[in-house]
Structures are given as structure tokens and as C-alpha cells.
Amino acid sequence: MIVVQKYGGSSVSTTEKIRNVAKRIAESARNAQMAVVVSAMGDTTDELIAMARELTVLPDGRELDKLLATGEQASSAILALALHAQGVNAVSLTGGQAGIITEKVPSKARILKVDPKRLKEELNSGKVAVVAGFQGITDNASWADITTLGRGGSDTTAVALAAALKADRCEIYTDVDGVFTTDPRVEPAAQKLDTISYEEMLEMAGQGARVMHSRAVELGELYEVEILVANSANNTQGTLIKKEDQSMEVRNPVRGIAHDDDVARLTVLSVPDKPGIAYQLFNPLADSNVNVDVIVQNVSQDGLTDVSFTVSNAELEKAKSVLAPVMKEIGAKELVTDENMAKVSIIGSGIRSHPGYASQMFGALSSEGINIIGITTSEIRITCLINKENVKPAVRALHKAFKLEKA
């Protein structure tokens, strides 16, 4: 059996925690060939970025990647040493040594291929391979550049290695017990899900659930790697992210409630309502990599209309500066913004085949007196835009309405 495990930065933030992780790995390594992906210790990455910023306002991406990659290179060697202390034959590998070949794009390189020649050799010689997460190399030569994979990078490393090794299991260890029906800090009755489909997990991640980055889930879906998300601090069962199966659909068509209160709304007032307006507004935003979500266009009156849409708060300023010149071009009157917005979503693969969930959702919100400002849907998700102050009651009302406390 081949197992890939991944431990995040908070699981290896001290030598004490590293020792505990080593014990867990030693246990698993009795019955399997193992590759372990590890993040940088605790706040190492943030500290390195701060040091770089002390020297230059906008650090060059290539140099920053080379600097940040030392964090995982160090933690992988440290974890290998901790495994030796447990009597486990272990060897650490950089991303490059493990064969992670990426684009030549600093800070957010995508993996082009995995060449697990050395990794397989190490596993076949009976060693646990501890691989530095979050990083790769642009070619299989020693003089090639070191890159980092960007957000969700270590999870992505783990899933990519699981795919390349045709691993039997891919286990992502983090500081929560798994994927929940909703955020337990908002709704204490939230239940841990034993399984969730790739699609549902992608919608949950896309709508604010922070357990796993969607990029790694997408890769898992593409290569059919089942991903277990579990807690590195205990032995609870975790959540298995896998292909949807019949039994999952039958159980409960709504699997979870996601929420995201990092939402800003922009409203373009009194735009002449003629063809091409939407393109003129949204094309420059897309070119500037601003993600636009819930779009609402009012019914036209006297040839004028209002268009509103949401972005993340972090992208609000960028969106405003991109739109400033466009406003004149399209003859709009004014751009107003509101940072106190939020989204709540119901997610479940059953939504696609069962009508009636939308009205059940709207009803639940309405009975709490919560005003719905906008709506978007996907095949397996319905999202309502609401005021930020209503997030908690909305999540609780929906959790109850869809009987998720009994999930």
C-alpha cells in the first residue's frame, strides 16, 4: 500500500509538535510505503516575507520563491530527523528532488508534471520520503529555478504526488476534524461529514469554507485521488473527499451551508441600458483578474438601469480603480460601494435534480426577517447575498431548515 500524508504549518510549528507528527507517521509506516508532504514550520513563511519586504517594497518573485522554499526545505529535513529518532528510516526531498516540475511563473507556478523517479527509489528502498510542500523546480537540471506553488500549494503537492505514485490513500492533516455541515463557530450543532463529493467540496471552498483549497480538490477530481481531511492532533475519522455515489445523494440533498462575509458590493448607478454595457463593465475587471460574483441588473427605467455586483473586500480598491475610467465611457452617473455584505450558500449535489430547494431557502431566510439582496446559483449551489449583520442568523436558520444537525 502507498500512502501520501500532508501536515500543515500549524502541525509542525514546534519541535514538540514535530515529534508528535513523527510518531503518527511511524505508526502508519508499519503497513505502507509513505510519502509525507510538509509545510514550513508555523509562521516561517510570513517571517521570511516580512524580511524581504524590509529590504524592498516589491520583492522580485523569483528571489522570493527561492527564499520561501527554504521554509519547507528546512521543515522536511527536520521532520526526517524526528523520524530517525523514532527509529524510522526516512529521507527528506525538496520539491525538485521529488520531481515536481512547474511552470516558470514565480509565486503561483502550476505543476506541469511529476517525475517521481527518485521518490519511487526511496520508497522502494523502504524509506519514508518527507517531501517539502509548496515548491517545485522548472526543469530536471540542478541549475533550474526553484518555484513556489502559491495558495494551497502544499495540499496540491500532496495530491499531485498521490496521483503520480498511484497512491492508495491521500491524507491531508490539519487543525480541524474534517469538513462540517457549516462553520461550527457559527452553528454549534454543525456536524462533521464522513464523505463529500469533489463538486460539493469545490462549492464549499469557493463559498468561504477554509478547510481545503479548491485547487487541490480539482486536481484530486481530475486524477480520481480520494482525499481524506483529518485532524493531526487527534484520531477522529475525518472527511473523505471522493467521487459522488448514489448513497450520498439519497441521504441528504443539501450537504452544507457555506458563508462568506468578506464581500463588497459595487453598484453602477444610472447606466444607459444598451447592448454591450455588461461587456464594457466586466471585461476590464476580468482582464485585471478581479473575480466578480453575484450580479444584479435592475429593470430599465427611462432607458437607464443600475448594475450591481460583488467582489471580495480585498479586491474592492482594485475594482474601483479599474472602473473609474469606464464610468465615463459608458456614461454612468455614479459608482457606490458597500463593504458590509455577505453571502450564504446551500450546497449539495442533490440540488441539481430536486427543485424546490430555492424556495425552501428563501422561506427560511424570510421567516428570520432577512432581506435577500441578490441571488446566484450553480448546478449544485444556491447563494444569497445578504447584509453582513445577518450572517449568523441566516446560517443557523438554513442549517435547521435543511435538518443538517442530523447529518
Next chain:
Amino acid sequence: MIVVQKYGGSSVSTTEKIRNVAKRIAESARNAQMAVVVSAMGDTTDELIAMARELTVLPDGRELDKLLATGEQASSAILALALHAQGVNAVSLTGGQAGIITEKVPSKARILKVDPKRLKEELNSGKVAVVAGFQGITDNASWADITTLGRGGSDTTAVALAAALKADRCEIYTDVDGVFTTDPRVEPAAQKLDTISYEEMLEMAGQGARVMHSRAVELGELYEVEILVANSANNTQGTLIKKEDQSMEVRNPVRGIAHDDDVARLTVLSVPDKPGIAYQLFNPLADSNVNVDVIVQNVSQDGLTDVSFTVSNAELEKAKSVLAPVMKEIGAKELVTDENMAKVSIIGSGIRSHPGYASQMFGALSSEGINIIGITTSEIRITCLINKENVKPAVRALHKAFKLEKA
């Protein structure tokens, strides 16, 4: 013109100091293609070793190398960023990226070859290359192992790159002004030398002068790389280590006084004086990598003799445990040790051709009432073993006797 510069860990221990180093490099880079070798920041290496030792008593060499190499990888990227802030086009390279190919021997790998393909490309494209010192890679493939070069490793990296690039200058920047006639903390009248020959520098380093590790000097001698040792904190001229030339010999045959008070003496009492005794004593020590220095054998009396020799204090316990079984074998009576020994040396290439220096040295020590316990010589050095308490007066007396305050 091609210049290689090296900055030690104390020169880059803070972002402030790194900024200063970047300014110096920016200045030099106006008129030359530059490769800059950098050590890990301040105490980074010691901190990483301490962390490894927290997890396992005897850390595996390969993993420790991989861990320690992150120190120089980080400082090279940081220095490249600091150079960008000075408007200098710079790129950092790991030892592997710079083409330093080494033996597969952890912790003290010797350089097998330098393959400066990428390094030359970067220099030819107008960039300053900042190379991580102290490290190499075992092959030119991305999956090869990372090694460290051991003591004096960053100096050795600099000299090796200077040789491979056929550099016009190799400049080692450190926290002292250069090579002095003797330790200025012992003799304030000590003078900085403008030049010194490879041979003299090797004897100085071998006899306790800490300015530069002999390994890098040997490499410089072999590839005829002239090495400038200078202070990174000021603009004094430094000392140029180069091939001996006639003018150097004429000036002053004794160039410097070295001292080493980290010396222990072992005396084997009442050994039967028969052929092969020396071999039986010293061969096991050599096999255990214990460096034996000043050896004195007393005139035999009643078929018995005493043999004494010195080792560094750090190797005393090892030497004792190696000799314990040998004592019985050779029928010796007792092994006594004395940790309070020291060596003073006069060094100068003129010593080889001018007799009379030995008696001048013995006279100077004798007139201070200093007892000489043993003597060793090389072609260009005379060393006297004395009691540790006499080191300072001995150094001062010799410095004066050979008129080095006028060097």
C-alpha cells in the same frame, strides 16, 4: 573584469548590514562582472544545528546538510533583493545552481568540479550573481543530494568560483582588516601585512591565526587565485594572499608570529625503547583522525624512554581513549596529560634560506625567562611548545625581536 567577493555571516547578520553590503557590491559592480558568495545570516547555522539536536542526538549528515544549506540559500536570496533595492540587476543561485559539484560525503564534502554554465550566463546577461556559500550538489540533476562543505566552506566556494571563472580578483570580506604580524589583541603594535604568500598564510592558519581557513588558501595556491582578505565594515586595503615574489623575501624574512593556546600534551612514561614503538603509538591516533603535533622523545635510560606529543584540547579525550589499549600492548607505565600548553611560532618564507632564526627565537624567549618544552619546524616556520601562561610575553618578545612593529 570578473570579480568574486565573499561576505561572511557576521557581515550579513541583520537587514541593516545586508543593506550596507549591497551598497558595497553596487559600487564594485559598476566596473566588473561580479559573483558574490554569501554565508548564512549571523547565527542561523548554529540555531539550525541546535534545532536538529533537540530532535535527535546524532543528526544524520545528509539531512543536516539539507537543513543547513537553507541558511545560505535564504541569505543569498535576501542579498539579491537588497541589491534590487540598490538598482542592481541581481540573481541568487544555490550552490547547485552555481554548478558546485561535490563528493557524496555529508558535512565536509570536497568540491569535485565547478560547472559554471548558468553562472556565466547570468554574468554575461549583466547580472550580479549572489551564490549561496558552503554548499554544493552531488550531481547536475535536480534529484541529486545537497551537501555542505564543512569548515571554511564559504571561503572555499569563493576561491573555487574565482578559479572556474578565471576571475581577476577574489575578495574575502570579513570582520578584521586583514592578516596581521600577530594577534593585535595580544600585541597592540601588530601591523597589518599588505601581502603574504600562500605558504606563509597556510602556516599562519595552521598555527592558530583564524583569519582564513587553510583549505581555501590551498585551493588558491593550486589554481593561482590571488585572494584579498579585507574588512567589510571599512575601506582599508586588506591583505593580498599571493605567490611569493622576490621583493617579499627581501623585506623581512619573519612575517608573523602565530600562537595557539588550545594545546594539550600527552606523555607516555617508561616505554621500552625498541624499534616500532613510535608506529604503535601514532598509527592508531592517525587512524582516528587525531592530529598529533610537537613530538619529543627523551634519551633512553635503562632501555626505557618517555614519549610526549601535543594534540588540540578538543581531541584530548579521544586521544586518551585511543591510547588506553595501546599502553598495555607496548608495556608503557603510565599516560600523563597536561592541558595548559601553548605553541608560539615564527613564520616567514625567508626562514628556509637564512639560518640563525632559531637561535634568535630561543634567545628572545630565554631572555624573558620562558622555558621551551618542545620544538618543531617546517621549511618556513619554527614552533616552540611553552606553558600557556607564557603565551602573551612570548608573542610580544618575538614580535619585538623580529622588528615586526616596523613591518
